[in-house]
Amino acid sequence: MYDLTDLTLIMCTYNRPEYAKRAINFWAKQEINLIVLDGSTDSLANDFISSLPPRVLYMHSQLDWLNRMLLGANLSKTAFTSLISDDEYYLPESLSSCIETLRENSELVSVIGNAIGFRVMQGKVYFKRQYTEFNSSQVTSEVALERVTSHFNPYRMTSLFAVVRTPNFIKNVMVANVSSRLPGAATFELGFELANSFQGKSRVIPVLHWLRSAENPPVHNSKRIKVSSWLDSQKHSALFLEVSSQINQILGINSAQSSSYENSILYSGLLSYAANEKLSERNKKKKLFFINSFVRNNLKVFLKILIGTTNLMRLLEFRYTKMHRSLLGGVWMSQKSISDVLQKESIRVPTYCFAIAIESIKTSY
DSSP, X not given: OOEEEEEEEEEEEOSOHHHHHHHHHHHHTSEEEEEEEXXXXXXXXXXXXXXXXXXXXXXXXXXXXXXXXXXXXXXOOSSEEEEOOTTOEEOHHHHHHHHHHHHHOTTEEEEEEEEEEEEEETTEEEEEXXXXXGGGOOBOOSSHHHHXXXXXXXXXXXXXXXXEEHHHHHHHHHHHHHHTTSSSTTHHHHHHXXXXXXXXXXXXXXXXXXXXXXXXXXXXXXXXXXGGGTHHHHTTSHHHHHHHHHHHHHTTOOOTTTTSGGGOHHHHHHHHHHHHHHHHHHHHHTSOGGGSHHHHHHHHHHHHHHHOHHHHHHHHHHHHHHHSOOTTSSOOBOHHHHHHHHHHTTOBOOHHHHHHHHHHHHTTO
16 A cells, blocks of 8 residues: 555546446545546446545536536645546556655656556456657756747657646646647647646656556547647637637736737747647658558458467567567557566566556456
């Protein structure tokens, strides 16, 4: 058991009661504060809610996702706060390491560890490496504007699900809510990341932290519109200037000249992000035809028919663990194999916490 009483997790859930209960049961056993904001059609059962410890606050509210997120931010009374999805896991030992790192360095506003994906197949839990770019992602500049532009190009989503100092977290969510008025599903995320990097430094520590679920499609989802496709045409609009001005105000930036888009931290950040998008698109086009997603998927189907699903998984796992690469995309691996892969990258695996997370995942199957 790890003492995480200085941390609050905020979980928004919607019409996924079994996953919500699985997550709540997992965190109810930890010394941690959990705020559950349930926008579902129906509340969880009263007998389940009444059995929860005082550290778990469950609220059934049909506010929209953005306003529930803002409500959760303002309800957090601990020194540190973090968002968490209703079907995903953080490892308690890693959360403790994030808190310790923040306490040791006052310049840091957020800390996160490394991530893997998980899914259940044929009664077993399998994992694959995700966000390998986190290893080299640190936001360290002394200058706020430089932190924002360097964080957005190359872009790494290292703040949204990190452990964040609560005053900074509240501003992150406020900026994210305002940013959500702009086109595209990613503007909440980008607003959060922008505010976080503007306010201070951040770090990724070499420990397994985040188990990302491949069990469900994301709840908060809409058509993804690239920033580079609308930024130039919208930067002079009344909406963009209003959003820019509000963000400057939230972050305490002098807005005396905010009538011009060039003077907004939002434009500087999104311009850098748009450059990242264009570079990423060029890099994708450089990939050889035989490893593109269409060919990979069809080759997988052929191999499944030829040798069977289980044998294909074993083949891909063996090749990945030996060569640390795969021509067939993401590789699902056993607990031991993913642990070996992480350790080769000098990423510590909290073995006990990993094991209890796996047992919790299995409760839904």
